[in-house]
Structures are given as structure tokens and as C-alpha cells.
Amino acid sequence: MSCLVSSTCSLVPFDSSLNRPSRSSKLGSSISWQSSFPRLSIEIGPVISSPIVKKESFVQAAWTRRSRGEAAKRPNKKSWKQRTDMYMRPFLLNVFFSRKFIHAKVMHRPTSKVISVATTNARDIRTNIPSLVDDEACRLIGKLIAERSKEADVYAVSYEPRKGERIEGKLGIVIDTIKEHGIIFVP
Structure with missing residues (x-):
């Protein structure tokens, strides 16, 4: 050799x-x-x-x-965007509207850790507001999510609408309130 x-x-x-x-x-x-x-x-x-x-x-x-x-x-192999998107936009806002309550949370996508949570079903909130699903409740949830996210040092979140979902009405109020309180939305 x-x-x-x-x-x-x-x-x-x-x-x-x-x-x-x-x-x-x-x-x-x-x-x-x-x-x-x-x-x-x-x-x-x-x-x-x-x-x-x-x-x-x-x-x-x-x-x-x-x-x-x-x-x-291998049809189930994820694309490059699917594999890297969770690291490019790590904090995801999730908002759920039921007939009785409004729930919102910010999650860290790579670890699935919940950063901040706000719901109108919480004991301190549901006793202080007249309606748990109106526009005023949406503004309150947006304000609480923004404050609690800042306490956790999260200043930028992203929101992925579901298929066919529009950002208007109650969802638009929640997102606009979060933006007004200093949280940046990453597209």
C-alpha cells in the first residue's frame, strides 16, 4: 500500500x-x-x-x-421548511373559542413548553367581567397574554391560522390587542 x-x-x-x-x-x-x-x-x-x-x-x-x-x-418525510420552521419561529400563539370561554396560550414549539396562558374560565377573571366571550373579554385575554409573555422574555410570536380561517372578528381583536401591548408577530 x-x-x-x-x-x-x-x-x-x-x-x-x-x-x-x-x-x-x-x-x-x-x-x-x-x-x-x-x-x-x-x-x-x-x-x-x-x-x-x-x-x-x-x-x-x-x-x-x-x-x-x-x-x-418515504412519503411521510417532512420537507425542509417543515423541519426548520419550528426553530425559525419558535413561539406559537394558539387561540381557542368555545361557546362559553376563550382560551389562549403561547407555546415553545421545539420543546412543547407552554410559556403563557390566559383564559376567561380562570377564577379571578370570570368573576370580574360580565360576559366571557364578547369583545371586551377578547381584549382582556390579549392583554394578559402579552403581559405574561413579556414576563417570560418572549417578545415575538407567530400565529398560523387553520385552513380556511380568517383573522377577523374575535380572533382579530385578540391579535390586535397583543400587538398593541408590544408583542411582535413574525409571519
Whole structure:
């Protein structure tokens, strides 16, 4: 076993008796994870600081992209946006309206930890306001969510509307109140 030392340098061990890269006897002839990596051959040209990569090193580089057949085999694999979105917009606002109450919470998406919660079903709130589902209750919930989020050092949240949901009416009042109290909404 020796490394070819001349104007070209190969990154794989070179067996001079066979004039091809050698394989270890432990690997055998079966395909292993090493076969999926591109084989690099670097040639040092007249200028030593700029190596020239031979074209054969790009032949096996298709392993970085998913083919259609592979995507069909694994249809449940998440896309890049689905995998990274929770880290780009980590705090998510969740608002639920029932016939009797309004519930809102801010969650940390990667850990599913609840940062702040406000509901009109809370004992201190439901005794102080006349209606638990009107516009004034929506403003109160927005104000409480904003204050409790600031106490937890959260100043930016995102809201993802459900399919077909519009940001208007009671939901619009809650979101506008949160914005008025200093919380930034990240699109």
C-alpha cells in the first residue's frame, strides 16, 4: 500500500500492483455505506495553492438529492421548511373559542413548553367581567397574554391560522390587542 506521490494525489489508498484503489479485506465485496460517498481525486496543477478536482469526483454526487422514487418510498418525510420552521419561529400563539370561554396560550414549539396562558374560565377573571366571550373579554385575554409573555422574555410570536380561517372578528381583536401591548408577530 502506498500513496501515489507525483503531480497527482489520490485521497484513497492506491495499490500499485493492481493500478486501482485497494479495498480492505475486512470490507469484502458487498456494498457498504462507504460506496455512497463520492470518490475524490485531487490533482495539483502548476500552481500549488489551487487544486484541480477531476470530473470523476462529481459522478457519484447524486446521493445528496432525493429522487422521485425515493420520495415515493418515504412519503411521510417532512420537507425542509417543515423541519426548520419550528426553530425559525419558535413561539406559537394558539387561540381557542368555545361557546362559553376563550382560551389562549403561547407555546415553545421545539420543546412543547407552554410559556403563557390566559383564559376567561380562570377564577379571578370570570368573576370580574360580565360576559366571557364578547369583545371586551377578547381584549382582556390579549392583554394578559402579552403581559405574561413579556414576563417570560418572549417578545415575538407567530400565529398560523387553520385552513380556511380568517383573522377577523374575535380572533382579530385578540391579535390586535397583543400587538398593541408590544408583542411582535413574525409571519
